[in-house]
Amino acid sequence: MRLTLVNLSPILSLVFGVLILFNPRLLSTLVGIYLILIGLIGLGILAF
Numbered sequence: 001m002r003l004t005l006v007n008l009s010p011i012l013s014l015v016f017g018v019l020i021l022f023n024p025r026l027l028s029t030l031v032g033i034y035l036i037l038i039g040l041i042g043l044g045i046l047a048f
Contacts, residue, residue, distance in 0.1 A: 009038065 016030040040046045
């Protein structure tokens with residue numbers, strides 16, 4: 001499976017969702033990381 005923006009977002013969402021279920025205090029940190037990653041990929045700085 002090639003890692004592209006199309007399948008990276010659902011994979012990150014799934015992983016972060018599971019982590020939030022186990023430790024709800026991670027919510028703001030994980031959302032921040034997710035938004036930064038999606039922003040960098042959208043700008044073309046990170047290429048998958």
